Amino acid sequence: MDSIHQYKNNGYDIILDINSGSVHVVDDLVYDIVEAMDQGMDRDAILDELSSAYGREEVEEGYAECEELIRDDQLFSKDVYADAIGSYTKKETVVKALCLHVAHTCNLACRYCFAEEGEYHGQRAVMSAEVGRQALDFLVEASGSRRNLEVDFFGGEPLMDWDVVREVVAYGRNLEKKTQKRFRFTMTTNGVLLDEDKMAFIDREMSNVVLSLDGRPEVHDRMRPFPSGAGSYERILPKFLSFAKRRGDRDHYVRGTFTRNNLDFSKDVLHLADLGFKHISMEPVVAPESADYALRPEDVPAVCEQYDILAREMIRREREGRGFRFFHFMIDLSGGPCVYKRLSGCGSGTEYLAVTPWGDLYPCHQFVGIEDFRMGTVYDGVQEQKIRELFSTYNVYTKPACRECFARFYCSGGCAANAYSFHRDMGQVYELGCALERKRVECALMIKAALA
Numbered sequence: 411m412d413s414i415h416q417y418k419n420n421g422y423d424i425i426l427d428i429n430s431g432s433v434h435v436v437d438d439l440v441y442d443i444v445e446a447m448d449q450g451m452d453r454d455a456i457l458d459e460l461s462s463a464y465g466r467e468e469v470e471e472g473y474a475e476c477e478e479l480i481r482d483d484q485l486f487s488k489d490v491y492a493d494a495i496g497s498y499t500k501k502e503t504v505v506k507a508l509c510l511h512v513a514h515t516c517n518l519a520c521r522y523c524f525a526e527e528g529e530y531h532g533q534r535a536v537m538s539a540e541v542g543r544q545a546l547d548f549l550v551e552a553s554g555s556r557r558n559l560e561v562d563f564f565g566g567e568p569l570m571d572w573d574v575v576r577e578v579v580a581y582g583r584n585l586e587k588k589t590q591k592r593f594r595f596t597m598t599t600n601g602v603l604l605d606e607d608k609m610a611f612i613d614r615e616m617s618n619v620v621l622s623l624d625g626r627p628e629v630h631d632r633m634r635p636f637p638s639g640a641g642s643y644e645r646i647l648p649k650f651l652s653f654a655k656r657r658g659d660r661d662h663y664v665r666g667t668f669t670r671n672n673l674d675f676s677k678d679v680l681h682l683a684d685l686g687f688k689h690i691s692m693e694p695v696v697a698p699e700s701a702d703y704a705l706r707p708e709d710v711p712a713v714c715e716q717y718d719i720l721a722r723e724m725i726r727r728e729r730e731g732r733g734f735r736f737f738h739f740m741i742d743l744s745g746g747p748c749v750y751k752r753l754s755g756c757g758s759g760t761e762y763l764a765v766t767p768w769g770d771l772y773p774c775h776q777f778v779g780i781e782d783f784r785m786g787t788v789y790d791g792v793q794e795q796k797i798r799e800l801f802s803t804y805n806v807y808t809k810p811a812c813r814e815c816f817a818r819f820y821c822s823g824g825c826a827a828n829a830y831s832f833h834r835d836m837g838q839v840y841e842l843g844c845a846l847e848r849k850r851v852e853c854a855l856m857i858k859a860a861l862a
Contacts, residue, residue, distance in 0.1 A: 442464075599619070625668075771785040806822065
């Protein structure tokens with residue numbers, strides 16, 4: 411299992427000590443010394459190999475610096491989690507988050523929608539207030555002693571069940587008083603039905619808001635039209651701009667999806683930044699290769715180049731005082747997720763569940779409608795414990811591809827739903843997604859180095 415990762419990006423020589431998380435920005439000499447160490451060369455061999463290029467005294471000094479980092483467990487550190495993973499996977503978990511599918515229907519016809527215009531392999535429906543209230547009751551009961559709980563209003567398009575959204579939030583606020591729990595409500599919306607009253611309520615009650623917008627008008631309208639085929643960009647942009655201005659620096663972000671149709675997606679990110687949005691995400695589409703818009707393995711170099719372009723531009727803009735945040739380049743080197751999350755991921759199927767309009771429970775929104783993954787109901791709780799146990803077994807040490815990947819503690823093993831979609835095996839990984847994740851981690855670390 412690799413313990414370091416070395417790479418050069420934008421003029422920086424960077425060494426990541428994988429197990430400790432230490433990041434070192436070094437000169438060419440130290441970079442070459444560490445590379446030689448990683449190849450198994452001893453001190454004398456390294457001195458003989460590098461002295462002609464750098465000078466013997468300089469190499470000796472550089473080698474001593476590396477030895478000090480090794481003693482401090484900041485270089486070639488040991489993996490302290492591998493032997494302890496069993497204790498983490500056996501720990502008792504409670505449900506702490508729900509994804510409420512308040513609307514299995516949508517007013518857009520996005521071409522890449524995994525939810526089939528909100529239907530999720532079934533019929534169109536909206537959640538009743540009764541099911542929504544019961545979902546919160548289930549969450550309170552299933553959360554044990556955990557105080558802080560999360561509920562995401564999702565779809566389809568959740569604004570198509572607006573009255574129920576409002577009622578569930580009100581019910582949650584009353585539960586907070588009775589149970590000492592605290593609900594963190596969030597929402598993902600396409601914005602079509604936003605108006606001033608909805609914006610005011612969402613701004614007041616939602617801890618985070620995701621606004622779906624794909625970038626340039628022609629890109630957005632091609633993939634996110636109305637059922638009639640008409641584009642939606644002009645309809646939603648003014649609403650999103652108004653909401654972002656109202657929201658300020660409080661949690662929200664504009665989330666887009668790029669496809670094979672816009673491999674130059676850095677232009678879409680910068681288009682959103684130029685409009686004034688300060689919190690941006692642009693996700694690679696996940697779709698079967700048979701789809702004409704699907705990303706393919708041969709697209710990976712072009713996509714990676716776009717991440718490099720975007721990273722350099724973000725550095726420039728930050729130095730000019732007009733920076734913005736890009737979700738995939740946000741890495742917390744001083745804290746970050748807890749150990750369990752770093753090893754096992756998002757908690758789908760264990761800590762995080764999705765609720766259909768009828769109250770059925772699934773491991774996450776991407777498994778909804780796949781009957782083999784139906785876990786129970788908000789009325790009866792989790793009945794299929796084997797499914798829960800299955801999800802709890804997967805982590806970066808049970809997936810062979812993860813064990814050898816330097817980004818394993820950043821992506822935490824990747825998305826279980828994507829692995830299932832492409833391999834019918836959650837113990838595998840979505841290889842294309844892994845390649846992009848590795849590149850994003852490299853760019854994120856380079857940005858940290860450049861702005862330090």
